[in-house]
Amino acid sequence: MKVVAGRAQDLDDLRDMRVRRDEVGFVQRYLDALSEKGTNQEQIDDAVDVLETLELHDHE
Amino acid sequence: MSKQLDNLIRQWTQIGAGFSAEPDGMTPDLERLLLDTARHAHEMARLFIMAATWLHRYGDLIAKHRLKRLIREELEPEYRPVLGLLLDIAQQRTHPLEFQSVLKVINPATHPRPLFSIEASNERLARRAQRKAGNISRRWNLWCSQIEFKFDAIRPAHWIMRRNSGLIIRGDLRGDLRASVLASLRFDPGAGTSEVSLAEASGGSRAQVRNALDNLELTGRVRRLPNQGEKKRRTVVELAGAKR
Numbered sequence: 001m002k003v004v005a006g007r008a009q010d011l012d013d014l015r016d017m018r019v020r021r022d023e024v025g026f027v028q029r030y031l032d033a034l035s036e037k038g039t040n041q042e043q044i045d046d047a048v049d050v051l052e053t054l055e056l057h058d059h060e
Numbered sequence: 061m062s063k064q065l066d067n068l069i070r071q072w073t074q075i076g077a078g079f080s081a082e083p084d085g086m087t088p089d090l091e092r093l094l095l096d097t098a099r100h101a102h103e104m105a106r107l108f109i110m111a112a113t114w115l116h117r118y119g120d121l122i123a124k125h126r127l128k129r130l131i132r133e134e135l136e137p138e139y140r141p142v143l144g145l146l147l148d149i150a151q152q153r154t155h156p157l158e159f160q161s162v163l164k165v166i167n168p169a170t171h172p173r174p175l176f177s178i179e180a181s182n183e184r185l186a187r188r189a190q191r192k193a194g195n196i197s198r199r200w201n202l203w204c205s206q207i208e209f210k211f212d213a214i215r216p217a218h219w220i221m222r223r224n225s226g227l228i229i230r231g232d233l234r235g236d237l238r239a240s241v242l243a244s245l246r247f248d249p250g251a252g253t254s255e256v257s258l259a260e261a262s263g264g265s266r267a268q269v270r271n272a273l274d275n276l277e278l279t280g281r282v283r284r285l286p287n288q289g290e291k292k293r294r295t296v297v298e299l300a301g302a303k304r
Contacts (some may be wrong), residue, residue: 008105008176008204015178033153047187053182 003027004034004043006050014050019056027051065100068093068107073220075224076118076215077110087224088199089247091127095135098143102177105204108146113209114289115150118220119158126240128165129263141169145200149207152196169201176204237264240273242281245299254287274299 002010028051035044066081071093074083094111101108115122124205131140144166147159174180174189175197186203193203221228226246233239244251244261251261276282280300287296 006188008179009109011176011178012105048196049184049188053184 003050008048009051014054019054021056021058024051024054024056033037065103068096068100072114075114076220077114078215079110083223087226090122091130091243092247094122094127094143097131097225098135098139098146099144101142102175104178109207109210110213111147112150112207113211113214116209116249117155117211117214119150119154120234121227122235123230123240123243124162124235125237125263126243128162131165140166141200141202142175144168145175145197145202148196148200166209168199172201172203175202211262234260237262237268238276240264241269241272241276242299245297251269254294255297
């Protein structure tokens with residue numbers, strides 16, 4: 001949800017969450033599903049922008 | 061979270077901002093709290109949003125003359141536009157515009173950039189911030205999307221006043237020069253050593269401050285005492301109830 005909302009405070013939260021690669025894969029599949037359900041493509045593209053700029057962490 | 065940011069959050073919690081932190085325990089110097097917020101808001105978007113919401117609701121509590129003086133004398137130039145944007149957002153839909161007199165002493169950032177570090181740290185996020193920037197933020201050359209006030213995350217006035225009784229008088233005075241005089245006497249060392257010092261600290265002219273003191277003395281809030289221990293006679297000013 002934070003990736004889709006994409007506000008500055010969400011970006012702060014995503015940084016603090018130290019997102020893992022497998023979680024990004026999950027969100028990517030979720031975004032694909034949203035797209036198929038007819039969610040606004042501009043919103044999806046925006047979320048992809050956020051997703052692709054996340055610093056990824058392999059281990060916690 | 062840095063220690064400074066942590067301390068800032070505790071001060072905001074003390075005056076009713078809904079962070080998950082312990083209140084500081086002491087009523088902060090509100091005007092210097094705004095300066096510190098401007099210095100650190102780029103690190104934490106939620107701090108900026110909470111501060112804007114609080115200021116929108118309780119802007120009357122800010123001593124405007126003193127704030128202007130502190131901006132000119134203590135706030136580093138690179139943080140002034142951040143404070144300008146914060147106050148400008150906070151004063152939206154207030155009548156008259158709450159911080160207009162303060163905003164006259166602040167200029168927009170010289171070079172346009174994202175407001176928040178998280179967006180400034182990445183070129184793609186910076187472009188996105190520019191694309192989504194609201195009109196007010198564009199005016200200040202600090203890109204951020206339109207802020208939604210978080211009223212449900214701000215404590216009600218009675219909660220704030222119960223824990224910060226010193227703010228009640230500020231509410232009565234609605235931020236006019238008398239509020240600046242009282243805040244300077246409370247927080248600026250040496251401000252009460254003479255009327256000239258007090259005028260400098262509070263941001264008013266000497267005549268304005270003398271006029272404000274007449275009223276504050278009339279209502280028992282300050283005392284003026286002649287200091288005859290020096291060759292040149294001057295007036296010492298202190299908060300009523302202060303120990304000598």
